[in-house]
Amino acid sequence: xxxxxxxxxxxxxxxxxxxxxxxxxxxxxxxxxxxxxxxxxxxxxxxxxxxxxxxxxxxxxxxxxxxxxxxxxxxxxxxxxxxxxxxxxxxxxxxxxxxxxxxxxxxxxxxxxxxxxxxxxxxxxxxxxxxxxxxxxxxxxxxxxxxxxxxxxxxxxxxxxxxxxxxxxxxxxxxxxxxxxxxxxxxxxxxxxxxxxxxxxxxxxxxxxxxxxxxxxxxxxxxxxxxxxxxxxxxxxxxxxxxxxxxxxxxxxxxxxxxxxxxxxxxxxxxxxxxxxxxxxxxxxxxxxxxxxxxxxxxxxxxxxxxxxxxxxxxxxxxxxxxxxxxxxxxxxxxxxxxxxxxxxxxxxxxxxxxxxxxxxxxxxxxxxxxxxxxxxxxxxxxxxxxxxxxxxxxxxxxxx
Amino acid sequence: xxxxxxxxxxxxxxxxxxxxxxxxxxxxxxxxxxxxxxxxxxxxxxxxxxxxxxxxxxxxxxxxxxxxxxxxxxxxxxxxxxxxxxxxxxxxxxxxxxxxxxxxxxxxxxxxxxxxxxxxxxxxxxxxxxxxxxxxxxxxxxxxxxxxxxxxxxxxxxxxxxxxxxxxxxxxxxxxxxxxxxxxxxxxxxxxxxxxxxxxxxxxxxxxxxxxxxxxxxxxxxxxxxxxxxxxxxxxxxxxxxxxxxxxxxxxxxxxxxxxxxxxxxxxxxxxxxxxxxxxxxxxxxxxxxxxxxxxxxxxxxxxxxxxxxxxxxxxxxxxxxxxxxxxxxxxxxxxxxxxxxxxxxxxxxxxxxxxxxxxxxxxxxxxxxxxxxxxxxxxxxxxxxxxxxxxxxxxxxxxx
Numbered sequence: 108x109x110x111x112x113x114x115x116x117x118x119x120x121x122x123x124x125x126x127x128x129x130x131x132x133x134x135x136x137x138x139x140x141x142x143x144x145x146x147x148x149x150x151x152x153x154x155x156x157x158x159x160x161x162x163x164x165x166x167x168x169x170x171x172x173x174x175x176x177x178x179x180x181x182x183x184x185x186x187x188x189x190x191x192x193x194x195x196x197x198x199x200x201x202x203x204x205x206x207x208x209x210x211x212x213x214x215x216x217x218x219x220x221x222x223x224x225x226x227x228x229x230x231x232x233x234x235x236x237x238x239x240x241x242x243x244x245x246x247x248x249x250x251x252x253x254x255x256x257x258x259x260x261x262x263x264x265x266x267x268x269x270x271x272x273x274x275x276x277x278x279x280x281x282x283x284x285x286x287x288x289x290x291x292x293x294x295x296x297x298x299x300x301x302x303x304x305x306x307x308x309x310x311x312x313x314x315x316x317x318x319x320x321x322x323x324x325x326x327x328x329x330x331x332x333x334x335x336x337x338x339x340x341x342x343x344x345x346x347x348x349x350x351x352x353x354x355x356x357x358x359x360x361x362x363x364x365x366x367x368x369x370x371x372x373x374x375x376x377x378x379x380x381x382x383x384x385x386x387x388x389x390x391x392x393x394x395x396x397x398x399x400x401x402x403x404x405x406x407x408x409x410x411x412x413x414x415x416x417x418x419x420x421x422x423x424x425x426x427x428x429x430x431x432x433x434x435x436x437x438x439x440x441x442x443x444x445x446x447x448x449x450x451x452x453x454x455x456x457x458x459x460x461x462x463x464x465x466x467x468x469x470x471x472x473x474x475x476x477x478x479x480x481x482x483x484x485x486x487x488x489x490x491x492x493x494x495x496x497x498x499x500x501x502x503x504x505x506x507x508x
Numbered sequence: 509x510x511x512x513x514x515x516x517x518x519x520x521x522x523x524x525x526x527x528x529x530x531x532x533x534x535x536x537x538x539x540x541x542x543x544x545x546x547x548x549x550x551x552x553x554x555x556x557x558x559x560x561x562x563x564x565x566x567x568x569x570x571x572x573x574x575x576x577x578x579x580x581x582x583x584x585x586x587x588x589x590x591x592x593x594x595x596x597x598x599x600x601x602x603x604x605x606x607x608x609x610x611x612x613x614x615x616x617x618x619x620x621x622x623x624x625x626x627x628x629x630x631x632x633x634x635x636x637x638x639x640x641x642x643x644x645x646x647x648x649x650x651x652x653x654x655x656x657x658x659x660x661x662x663x664x665x666x667x668x669x670x671x672x673x674x675x676x677x678x679x680x681x682x683x684x685x686x687x688x689x690x691x692x693x694x695x696x697x698x699x700x701x702x703x704x705x706x707x708x709x710x711x712x713x714x715x716x717x718x719x720x721x722x723x724x725x726x727x728x729x730x731x732x733x734x735x736x737x738x739x740x741x742x743x744x745x746x747x748x749x750x751x752x753x754x755x756x757x758x759x760x761x762x763x764x765x766x767x768x769x770x771x772x773x774x775x776x777x778x779x780x781x782x783x784x785x786x787x788x789x790x791x792x793x794x795x796x797x798x799x800x801x802x803x804x805x806x807x808x809x810x811x812x813x814x815x816x817x818x819x820x821x822x823x824x825x826x827x828x829x830x831x832x833x834x835x836x837x838x839x840x841x842x843x844x845x846x847x848x849x850x851x852x853x854x855x856x857x858x859x860x861x862x863x864x865x866x867x868x869x870x871x872x873x874x875x876x877x878x879x880x881x882x883x884x885x886x887x888x889x890x891x892x893x894x895x896x897x898x899x900x901x902x903x904x905x906x907x908x909x
Contacts, residue, residue, distance in 0.1 A: 260728070260731045260732065265679065265682065265683060265686055265731060266679035266680070266683060268731075269677050269679045269682070270679075272677075273674050273677050276670050276673075276674050278666065278667035278670045278671075279667070281666065281670070282666060282667060290819060290820075294819060316823060316825070319820065319823045320823050320824065320825045320826055322820070323820035323826045324826075324829065326820065327661070330661045330666060330669075331661065331733050331734045331735050332732050332733055332734075333732045333733075333734055334732050418695060419691075419721075419723070419724035422717060422720045422721050422724050423717045423721065424717070424718075425721055425724045425725075428721065428724075428725065
C-alpha cells in the first residue's frame with residue numbers, strides 16, 4: 108500500500124464508532140445510542156448509529172484496506188474514502204436532493220459520516236421484490252444530467268476541470284473496473300466465476316474476435332476519455348429508493364471518464380430486471396429505461412443551452428453529437444456490465460437469486476446474448492427505442508418476452 | 509500566478525548564466541566563456557554559452573513568467589520549465605539520439621541546462637531555405653512511434669500512466685492551444701491577426717457551421733483524450749535538423765492528449781512547404797509526408813507486436829483501429845494548425861516570409877482551403893496517399909501544383 112495515512116488508521120468497532128459521533132456532537136448528550144455494522148459491500152464497514160428514543164440516526168462508512176470479498180490478500184488504498192467523501196460533496200452540490208448529506212469526513216480514519224438513509228431501500232433489492240419506484244429513473248436522469256454537465260468542459264473552465272481530474276485520479280479502483288469489467292470476462296481469467304451450464308456460451312464469447320475488438324475499444328475509452336466526473340459504479344445497488352425519494356450513494360470509484368459509463372451501468376442493471384421479471388411487470392422496466400434517457404436528454408439539453416461556457420456549445424449539431432456519443436458509449440458499457448455480472452467475479456442477485464436452475468441459466472444466457480448485442484450494435488440513433496428494440500428482440504429470441 | 513516558486517525566481521542575464529554553468533562545472537576552470545541570448549520564441553530566454561577556445565557550448569533555457577510576444581500582460585506559469593525538463597528526460601529515455609541531453613534543471617530558477625545543438629539548424633528555417641533533410645521525417649516517425657507507444661496504456665501499467673498524466677497536467681499551456689488553435693481562429697476573436705485581403709475568406713470560415721462543428725469535436729478530443737504523452741507543439745520550429753541528425757526540442761507544452769496531435773502539427777508544418785515550394789522541389793515535401801507516416805506506422809506496429817502489455821493488443825484489428833484513429837485525428841489537427849497559423853495570433857515564416865503580396869495571399873488562401881479540406885475529410889483510410897491526394901487536389905485548385 109505505502110499509504111502515508113496507514114499508521115494511524117484503525118478499523119472502527121461499535122464502541123469507537125459511537126465515540127466518534129459523540130465527539131462530533133451529532134446527538135444530544137443524554138442520547139442512548141445503538142450501533143450495527145450493516146455493510147454488505149465488499150470494500151467497507153458501514154455502521155448505523157441511532158438514538159433509541161428518537162430513532163434518528165447517522166451512517167459511518169469506513170474504507171477497509173482490502174477487499175472484504177477476497178480477504179486481506181487484495182489490498183486497496185484507503186484514499187478512496189477521501190475520493191468518496193469529496194465526490195459526495197461535489198455531486199451533492201449539484202443535486203442536494205439526490206445525494207446523502209455528508210456531516211464529517213476524516214482522511215486518516217478513512218471515514219465518512221453521513222445522512223442515515225435506512226428508511227429507504229437499496230433499489231436493486233426493491234426492484235427484485237417487484238417494487239415500481241415511479242420516480243427513480245427520472246431522478247437518475249436528473250442526477251446524470253447535472254453531474255455530467257457541471258463537471259464537463261462544456262461548463263467548467265478547462266483549468267478547473269484539469270484540477271478536478273487530478274484530484275479524482277483513482278488508479279486502484281479504476282483498475283478493478285479495467286480488469287473485472289473490461290478484460291477478465293472476455294478471456295479465460297482466474298477471476299471469472301460462472302456456472303458449468305454456461306461453459307459453451309462463455310467459450311463462444313472468448314473466441315469471438317469481433318466482440319473482443321469492440322470490448323477493447325470500450326476499455327480504451329474508459330482508460331483515456333476524461334469527459335466528466337463519473338460516479339464510477341452506478342448500479343442499482345448504489346441507489347437508495349423510496350416512493351418519492353432517490354439517493355445515489357457509494358461514489359468511491361469516482362474518476363474522470365467517459366460520460367456513457369454511468370448511464371450504461373444503470374441501463375444494464377435495469378436490464379437484469381427486464382430479463383428476469385415476468386409478463387407485464389417487465390413493462391415497468393421499459394418505462395424506467397425511457398424515463399432515465401428522456402429525462403437525462405431533456406435536462407442536459409437545457410443546461411447546455413442555458414449555462415454552457417464553451418463557445419462551441421452554440422454551434423449547430425454539437426449538442427446532438429454529444430448526446431449521440433453518450434448514448435452509443437452507454438449501450439457498449441451496458442453490454443460489458445451485463446456480461447461481467449453474469450460470468451465475472453462479482454455477480455448480481457437479480458440473476459443468482461433465481462432458484463429454478465433452468466430459468467436461471469436461461470436468464471444468464473440471455474444476459475450474455477443481450478450484452479453481446481448491445482456492444483456490437485451500439486452505433487444506433489440516440490433514441491431510447493434503439494435500445495428497447497434490441498432488448499425486446501433478444502428477449503423474444505430467448506422466449507422471455 | 510500564485511506560483512510558490514516565484515519569490516526566488518530571477519531572470520538570468522549573461523553574467524548570472526555564466527556563473528551558473530561555472531557552478532555546475534560544465535567547463536574547465538580556465539575556460540573563457542561567451543554568452544549570447546539567442547531565443548526567438550515567445551516564452552523563454554535561451555542562452556548559448558561557449559568556450560572560446562574549444563568552441564564547446566551548452567544551452568540554458570529559462571522560462572519567463574509571461575509571454576514575450578504580448579509582454580508582461582500575459583502571465584504564464586514557470587512550472588512549464590519543470591514540465592519541459594521532465595519531458596526531455598522521458599522522451600530522451602526512449603529516443604536518446606533524437607532529444608537533447610539534459611545536464612541540469614532547476615525548478616526555482618525555471619532553467620534547463622542542455623546540450624548545445626547550435627551546429628544544427630531549426631528545420632523550419634532550413635526547409636524554407638530549400639534544404640532537403642533526407643532523414644528528418646524518418647527520425648520524426650521513429651520519435652513519434654516510441655514516445656506514443658511507451659507512454660500509452662498499450663505499454664504502461666495503467667496506474668503508472670495515470671501518475672504520468674497527473675505529473676504532466678499542464679493547464680496554462682494547454683489553454684494557449686485550446687484558445688489559439690481550436691477556438692479563436694474559428695470566431696471573430698481579438699487575438700486573430702490576418703491580412704486584409706483574406707477578410708472574405710476568413711468571414712466564410714467563421715460562418716461555416718459544418719466546419720465549426722468538426723473543429724468543436726477536435727477541440728473536445730484535445731480536452732478529453734489522454735492517449736499518450738505529447739510533445740504538444742511539434743512544429744518544424746521545434747526540431748533541429750542536419751544532414752544526419754534530428755533533435756526534437758521545446759516540449760514545454762507536453763501533456764497527455766490525443767496521439768494524432770503531434771503528428772498533425774508535423775504534417776501541417778510540412779504542408780506549408782508543400783504550398784510554398786515551387787515546381788519539383790515540392791516533391792521533397794511529399795517524400796517527407798510519406799516518410800514520417802510510413803516510419804511511424806512500421807515502428808509503432810513493431811513495438812505493439814513485441815512489447816505490448818495490454819492483453820487486447822493481440823486482438824485482431826485493434827492495431828489497425830488504433831493507427832486509423834491516429835491518422836484521422838492527425839488530419840483534423842493538421843487542418844486546425846494550417847488555419848490558425850494563417851489567420852490566428854502566431855504565424856509561420858513559411859507564409860509571412862513570402863515577399864510578393866499576390867503569391868503570399870494565394871498561399872495563405874490555399875492554406876485555409878487545405879485546412880478546411882483536411883478537417884472535413886479526415887475520415888480517410890489510414891494511408892499516406894489519402895493525405896497527399898487531398899493536398900494535391902487543393903494545390904491544383906489553387907494552381908499551385
